Amino acid sequence: MPATVVCFLLAFPVPPSSPGRDAQPPQAPASKDAPSPLAPPSPRDARELGVGSYAADARASGVDGVARSWREGRGEKLTVIALTSVTCPLCRKFGPSLARIEDASLARGVKFVFVNVSGTDSAAEMRTQIADLGLDGLYLNDADGRIAATLRARTTTEVFVVDSANTLVYRGAVSDQYGVNFTLPEPRRRFLEDALDAALAGRAPEIQATSAPGCAIEPAKSTAAAGGEPAVTYARDISRIMAANCVECHREGGVGPFRLDNYEAVSRRATMIRAVTEEGTMPPWFAAPIDADGGAHASPWSNDRSMSEAEKDAIAAWIAAGKPEGDPKDLPLPRAFAESAWKIGTPDAVFELPEPIAVKADGFMPYQNVLVPTNIAEDRWVTAVQIAPTDPSVVHHVLVFALDEETAKDPATRRRLGADEASGYWAAYVPGNDSMVLPEGMARKLPANSSLLFQIHYTPNGKATSDQMKIGLVFADAPPRHLVRTAAVANIRLRIPPGAANHRETGQLRVPADAKILAFMPHMHVRGKAYRYELELPGQPKRTVLDIPKYDFNWQLRYELREPLDAPRGAVLHGTAWYDNSADNPANPDPTKTVRWGPQTVDEMMLGYIEYYIEGEDPMNPMDLPGRGALRGARGERAPSFEALQRQFDRNKDGRIEKPEIAPALHRRFDELDANGDGVLTKDDFGA
Known part of the structure; x- marks a missing residue:
């Protein structure tokens, strides 16, 4: 019976960190020795997987219900048996690639046979897949698993190359572009195309078998x-x-x-x-x-x-x-789910992107940044937020920043002071966690005439689409008891060497007033490996408050505390991040690159967000929290002295720091410090 994929800490008190613990990342659970459908594409023992053996015939129903042999669709020189499923996410991602390879191969005497091994996809869904991808080859519905069993298939994305004498010459992945936890902008290794080129030239493929990440196939019986x-x-x-x-x-x-x-x-x-x-x-x-x-x-x-x-x-x-x-x-009673699209109840205000954003079928998309004016004439207190994409299947995550009127209207100011990830978000979205309802008596502030800046990460899923998301807000009738803010432990000066498999970066955040922490959300990109938050109370050693031993970029989760965590004045929050910039990281776009801070997935970030409120603070007269290293929704490090910057960046030793002397990823920070906007940092910019 075939199958498709399932796509679907802490206990207080905690002990202080042991000496030297920071030298190693948290240990993720050990993987099993047996091949896993989650494993990234990599070479395997071809003989053990039957390469070189006879590819026996087997029959399955076509989409018209008529039983056919897979050999009815074979090519003059080579046949590619491509397993597939309408509902498996990785099959969707590889679909456009398979269609392109099929089109390019027909004139070379190569034909494709597509075998749906889901067992649950309907004939109508299969016809839609054929039409959407423009598939030409024979398409079979292997609902009883006969073809999969004959091929000893393991996952729904495997492809099998068979020659004219019915000898299996390659089996495995299409390429290494997609995996369970990653997407590369382009494939680094094109296994199927390389195998076809070799076989057509009369040579054995250099790589004859690989693992194929996808959906595990159930045994036939x-x-x-x-x-x-x-x-x-x-x-x-x-x-x-x-x-x-x-x-x-x-x-x-x-x-x-x-x-x-x-x-x-x-x-x-x-x-x-x-x-x-x-x-x-x-x-x-x-x-x-x-x-x-x-x-x-x-x-x-x-x-x-x-x-x-x-x-x-x-x-x-x-x-x-x-x-x-x-x-x-x-059987249990079925779970009831709200029929309304708004989990937060009927919103008091809804704001929508001005126009749909086109999302391509495959590959990589840079972050999209869209500004949406609210046109609200007075300050409002927001107790619940929900972000609602029109096509959630392609939305990886969203950060929303609330910009005041002055910041929003000037592009240069907006770049300098607006969507600064290290300063903290106003609202966030990840699949399965699209809404936030604050506890009674708490609210976030939405300034009068503010604008909402959406920073959206889309991930193509095999079918071109569009998205025009909305955000719904619920307002409080009166000012809250507590103003909820977001800050971040950040290290914008991170530098990850080429090939480093276990690189460590740290940051700190000082607490200038008695605070209550409500939630954490670590954020790194595809080289992120592990993250740890530690809290150091005055006069006490550090203790771990959140440990992420196996960070997954695909899930930007908020970790919401049942009870607020005390962070008194003088406490320090420590963040430690580990990165894998080696070739062994299948999500790594370029292991030969020195990686620095930047907004795109190919860059990196070191962020440990904290949601909190200040005890005793009047939301109508909020505190002006001192220092950039303090809890204020600003960067996690102290504002540097001019002398410290001069030692690090003044390459020509002329007493001035010019923008070309620093890395492009730090230009936004440079603009913040450049008080007179002349493109040069001097002591005058620091009040000296």
């Missing part, structure tokens, strides 16, 4: 455990695990690419569900539990999505028992 009542059934056990952990996204109308709310859907994806839950990829939650005294503690996070070890064990036991359905009478 499952053998149920004999005798007695199954210890674990779908109706009694697995359905409840899915409801608690997966169905919020994986349901009709949810943001997940397929449903996980019925037996058929879950049983056909069981192997992949087990793989992603054991790996920790799903459900998306990356905070490590930290145990102070060896006992069990409740999670301090109000939005904890982690799956328990007992739930993972139940999934494994269910699969081992043959995935018994059980008695439908044991």
Whole structure:
């Protein structure tokens, strides 16, 4: 029975950091020895995978329902059997590449046979896929898994190259451009095209087999455990695990690419569900539990999505028992979800991007920055926010910045003072976490006549589309007790050497007044490996308050505390980030590059956002918090002295720092310090 993919800490008190602990990153769970459908494309033992053996025939239904042999679609010289699925996200991403390779290969005596191994895709969905991609080859629906079993296929993205004598000459990935956790701007290795070129030239491909990240394929048959009542059934056990952990996204109308709310859907994806839950990829939650005294503690996070070890064990036991359905009478009541698109209730104000943004089918897109005026004549207090894309399937994450009237109207000022990631966001969006409702008595300020600047990261998913997102706001009727702000531990001077597999960067944030921390959100780009927050109270050693041993750029999560964390005046928040700039990082766009701070995915950032409020502060007369290294929604480091900058950047030793003397990534910071705007930093700019 084939299947598709599942796309779907802390306990206080905590001990202080041990000496020297910062020298190494947090340890992520060890991966299994067995090949994983999550593994990035890399060479494998071709003989063990059957390369050089006879490719036996097998039959499956065409989209017209007529059974056909895959050999009916073979080419004069070579045949490419390309597995696919309408609902597998990686199949979607590789779709345009396969279509282009097919078009380029037809005149060379190469034909493609597309084999849908989902088992759940409808004929109508398959016809749409064929039309959207412009596929020419024979398309078969391998619902019973016969072709997949004959080929010993493992994932939904595998391709098989067969010569005219039915000998398998290559199997594996199309290229290394896409994986479960990454997208490269262009492929570094084009495995399928290289194999076709070699085989057509009468040579064996240099790489004859690779892993192919995608959706795990279920065995063609499952053998149920004999005798007695199954210890674990779908109706009694697995359905409840899915409801608690997966169905919020994986349901009709949810943001997940397929449903996980019925037996058929879950049983056909069981192997992949087990793989992603054991790996920790799903459900998306990356905070490590930290145990102070060896006992069990409740999670301090109000939005904890982690799956328990007992739930993972139940999934494994269910699969081992043959995935018994059980008695439908044991099914739980279906979860109810709000019918309205607005989870926050009816918004008091809705603002929309002025026009749709075109999102291409594949490849890489730079961040989009769009300014939306609010035209609100007076200050408002915002208690709830929801960001609503019109096509959430292509939205990776969104940061929204609230700019006052003066900042918004001047492009130069906006660049200098506006969307400064190191100063903190006003609202944020990630898939599955599109809204924020603040606790009673708390609100964010939206200044009169302000504008909202959207910074949007789109990820193409195989089909060209467009998005025109909205943001909905709920206003308080009166000023709140607490003004919620965002600040960040930041290091804009980061420098990651070429090839460094475990590079460490740090930052600090000082607390100038008694504060209460509400949430954390670390942010790095594709070289980000791990992140740790530590809190140092006056006169005490540092203690870990959030540990992310395996950072995943695909999920920009907020970690919301159940109870606010005290950060008294004089405390220091420490952030430590680790980066992998080596060739072993499959998401790395260029391991030969020295990487510095910058806004695009190919650059890097070191940010540890903190949402907080100041105790006793009057929101109508907010404190002017001192120092750039203080909690104020500004950068995490102290404003440098001119002498310190001169030592670092004044290359010609003329007592002046000119813009060309510093890296382009620091130009925005230069503009902030350049008080008179003359393009030169001198002592006068520092009040000296």
